[in-house]
Amino acid sequence: MDSSTVAFATVPTRLGDVLAAVTEDGVAATHFQDGPLVRERIADRLGMAVADDRVRTAAAGEELAAYFRGELKEFRVPVDWRLMSLLQRQVLGTLSATVPYGEVVTYGELAARSGTGVPARAIGSIMGANPIPIIVPCHRVVASNGLGGFSGGEGVESKRWLLTLEGHLPPTLDWDI
Template sequence: MNATAQDGRTAAVWAVVDSDIGPLLLVATDDGLVAVGFHATEAVRDKTLDRLGSRLGAEPVHAPDSPLLAGPTAQLREYFAGERHDFDLPLDWSLVTGFNRQVLRELAAGVPYGAVVGYGDLARRVGSPGAAQAVGLAMGANPLPVVVPCHRVVESDGGIGGFGGGLETKRQLLALEGVLPQPLF
């Protein structure tokens, strides 16, 4: 089965990879990694792929050995092993527009491994000082979590904030990066 986009190119390829935070769905196009999905059970995976198919113009093709997924798979394994602090991957930003894209690009470029930023601080960085709630919405709409590290955005009062992958997943990622202590059990 070879799904093609309206322009004749392969729309996207996907695979599920194991990680310390559970199975991750990786989806890539010719332009780069386009989506990372948490808790990639069969039901979650199928729902995500259906939604992506409508947005990309064709349903993604299961291709775990695709060269488009080799880099993301290897770099995520290195990240979870504590060997990688920065992702160096081509990213396909086609699922993100406007303010959300601006915020996510600033997050990816300006909040390094082991650091956190407040929602309001991130809003100020993109020139919208009153837009902390909009930053929260941008984090919730992030199609590239972990790689574009929305887990590094926290509340200004020291609270952990929300997270699309669940608060336990956010805690695990922040602990991996040394921001929070490792769980006792």
């Protein structure tokens, strides 16, 4: 495996094609769209060339597909944190370690849990800049008075769909995995 390359897996989902960018260290990015420009932008941010390595991407693709089928509750693929600052990694690492499938935390609660001294409003910015949504579950962070925002996919509707999939929100009459 070449350590200076990134390989991509695409998973068709109810929210559209979800893209996973996988380095030798793990999943470095996910995105709610696929296409040459998205892949190029991710590879540029990583400073890596693109490789066609289905062996490297197999686990990430399989786990994302199982998650979207409602069969996977905890991702086991390694995460490559390199696109995050130390502060982002501390906050998002706390989120990953303390908020399991089907549960949510408010921005303020995550601020307190992370021990960073970052105010709740800044937690929202960190969630919005999360390069690995779904696997690092920023959709599980909500406002104290509602869902809050979401920068992935179709915005808050994608967040609502993910929280419904996880059983935190009740399904609507038109719900279909």
